[in-house]
Amino acid sequence: MTPLFPALAARADRPALQFGEDTLTYAELADDAGALVPRIAGARRIAVWATPTLGTAVGVVAGLLAGVPVVPVNPKSGERELAHIVADSAPDLVLAEPGVGLPPGLAATERVDVVTRATRSGPLPDGGSADGGPAPLPPEPSPEAPALIVYTSGTTGPPKGAVLPRRALTATLDALEDAWQWTADDVLVHALPLFHVHGLILGVLGPLRRGGSVRHLGRFDTAGVTRELSSGATMLFGVPTMYHRVAEALADDPALVKALAGARLLVSGSAALPVHDHRRITAATGRGVVERYGMTETLMNTSVRADGAPRAGTVGLPLRGVELRLVEESGEPIEAYDGETVGEIQVRGPNLFTAYLNRPDATEAAFTDGWFRTGDMAVRDPDGYVRIVGRKATDLIKSGGYKIGAGEIENVLLEHPGVREAAVTGEPDADLGERIVAWIVPRDPDAPPSAGELADHVAGQLAAHKRPRAVRYLDALPRNDMGKIMKRSLRG
Numbered sequence: 037m038t039p040l041f042p043a044l045a046a047r048a049d050r051p052a053l054q055f056g057e058d059t060l061t062y063a064e065l066a067d068d069a070g071a072l073v074p075r076i077a078g079a080r081r082i083a084v085w086a087t088p089t090l091g092t093a094v095g096v097v098a099g100l101l102a103g104v105p106v107v108p109v110n111p112k113s114g115e116r117e118l119a120h121i122v123a124d125s126a127p128d129l130v131l132a133e134p135g136v137g138l139p140p141g142l143a144a145t146e147r148v149d150v151v152t153r154a155t156r157s158g159p160l161p162d163g164g165s166a167d168g169g170p171a172p173l174p175p176e177p178s179p180e181a182p183a184l185i186v187y188t189s190g191t192t193g194p195p196k197g198a199v200l201p202r203r204a205l206t207a208t209l210d211a212l213e214d215a216w217q218w219t220a221d222d223v224l225v226h227a228l229p230l231f232h233v234h235g236l237i238l239g240v241l242g243p244l245r246r247g248g249s250v251r252h253l254g255r256f257d258t259a260g261v262t263r264e265l266s267s268g269a270t271m272l273f274g275v276p277t278m279y280h281r282v283a284e285a286l287a288d289d290p291a292l293v294k295a296l297a298g299a300r301l302l303v304s305g306s307a308a309l310p311v312h313d314h315r316r317i318t319a320a321t322g323r324g325v326v327e328r329y330g331m332t333e334t335l336m337n338t339s340v341r342a343d344g345a346p347r348a349g350t351v352g353l354p355l356r357g358v359e360l361r362l363v364e365e366s367g368e369p370i371e372a373y374d375g376e377t378v379g380e381i382q383v384r385g386p387n388l389f390t391a392y393l394n395r396p397d398a399t400e401a402a403f404t405d406g407w408f409r410t411g412d413m414a415v416r417d418p419d420g421y422v423r424i425v426g427r428k429a430t431d432l433i434k435s436g437g438y439k440i441g442a443g444e445i446e447n448v449l450l451e452h453p454g455v456r457e458a459a460v461t462g463e464p465d466a467d468l469g470e471r472i473v474a475w476i477v478p479r480d481p482d483a484p485p486s487a488g489e490l491a492d493h494v495a496g497q498l499a500a501h502k503r504p505r506a507v508r509y510l511d512a513l514p515r516n517d518m519g520k521i522m523k524r525s526l527r528g
């Protein structure tokens with residue numbers, strides 16, 4: 037079986053990973069990740085405390101080499117979210133960067149420090165074989181073996197763990213090689229979080245599969261993008277919020293303009309990039325941003341090709357190996373390529389997940405006749421380009437590229453002692469795409485909990501990106517005759 041990372045198996049003497057000052061070549065990565073393999077081999081699952089650091093990348097690679105499913109965990113997870121992920125995925129070990137404190141929710145899970153060349157003090161541990169050479173890497177597990185379990189929000193309830201097999205990773209990354217002409221010569225720069233598909237699978241495992249390299253900025257700013265694209269980086273990945281911030285900065289930043297103009301490929305995904313931002317970037321740099329469309333459960337489904345025409349407002353064509361159909365409400369497939377007829381996107385192919393962990397009910401409900409229902413609504417142009425026009429569920433919010441379920445936030449808000457009723461909606465936001473708004477009926481109208489207090493409450497229980505950015509107070513929530521909250525009338 038061919039290895040997941042051929043350049044790693046070949047111990048190439050080329051840069052693989054760079055996080056700030058910390059760098060590793062493929063040979064060094066093979067040593068550092070390989071040294072962890074005996075420590076984690078045989079575990080049922082491992083969690084990785086996914087700080088935006090070298091240790092996270094090395095820990096995930098070690099899990100993949102050992103054939104142990106990896107659960108990347110948001111290091112800003114609040115108490116409840118973390119408790120759910122730990123209880124649901126039951127990891128035997130948690131891998132973390134040395135010196136990083138772990139919260140009480142992981143106190144019962146055995147910790148393994150990810151020691152790398154960059155964080156090691158003192159002599160190298162003996163990770164080698166008897167003859168002093170590097171220890172051989174274990175054989176490649178079967179393509180159906182689970183590689184990663186990535187948690188993703190639904191409309192209600194706690195996040196579900198999408199079990200992603202190895203063949204989904206290889207199928208998606210190799211289809212992107214084809215669509216983007218992605219090679220070992222590419223140097224990717226990004227600042228995406230490492231506990232989701234975009235930043236981890238595309239942004240770290242993607243370059244490693246190609247034998248190229250990734251430079252992670254730690255946190256996003258346009259200065260870092262300028263610096264890396266001006267010093268050898270060829271590709272940029274970002275969510276629309278990042279491209280919006282780039283578009284805002286261009287007018288006063290000629291170095292950023294020059295850096296973007298010289299890049300081989302600018303890719304946006306996780307949410308729709310507004311046409312206005314596409315146009316501003318193209319007007320200033322002469323470069324189009326390529327959009328691709330994916331989901332935690334499906335990895336990547338469509339993309340504009342590197343050799344195709346970027347067209348603002350579309351997510352391009354189905355990727356190699358991906359079958360995509362649009363379906364009417366009635367379940368009838370839509371044959372039209374007319375740029376008008378709207379249907380739900382359903383997909384099939386080797387890029388799909390196998391199941392939601394411990395949730396056979398949810399897994400079954402996600403498919404119809406073997407097709408995965410994405411919940412995204414789209415039209416197809418005459419040349420096959422897909423344009424996403426909306427989403428079926430109003431209770432799913434995309435903010436900063438994060439998918440966030442309204443129900444999950446409502447449940448937490450309702451537990452605040454000052455809250456009698458709560459509803460959560462998404463409102464258009466130029467920077468975040470959508471911002472989370474909490475509509476609150478306070479228990480005591482004369483002393484309502486403050487917006488800051490409610491934001492802290494949600495950030496502490498769930499995650500900072502799930503906190504409401506605005507709170508509006510009402511005497512009562514609008515309800516229909518059945519008592520259901522009428523969210524569409526919650527506006528302004």
Ligand code: MCA
Binds near residue numbers: 232235277335495501
């Ligand atoms: C602020 N902060 C708080 C609070 N208020 N912390 C706790 N309690 C509070 N009340 C902190 C935050 O933790 C953060 O810390 C800092 O203040 C700023 O936070 P925030 O304002 O939320 O940041 P932002 O500027 O809004 O972030 C924008 C962003 C971010 C950088 C674009 O949204 C982002 O990284 N998005 C990427 C999402 C993504 O990768 N999605 C992929 C999933 P600090 O600054 O220290 O962090 S989708 C996917 O994978 C599919 C497959 C696909 O298609 O790609």
Ligand code: AMP
Binds near residue numbers: 233331332333351434
């Ligand atoms: P997640 O579940 O966090 O993986 O988010 C997946 C969702 O992000 C999809 O179902 C889409 O709604 C949205 N999405 C991802 N990429 C794009 C894109 N390029 N344009 C519009 N929506 C996107």
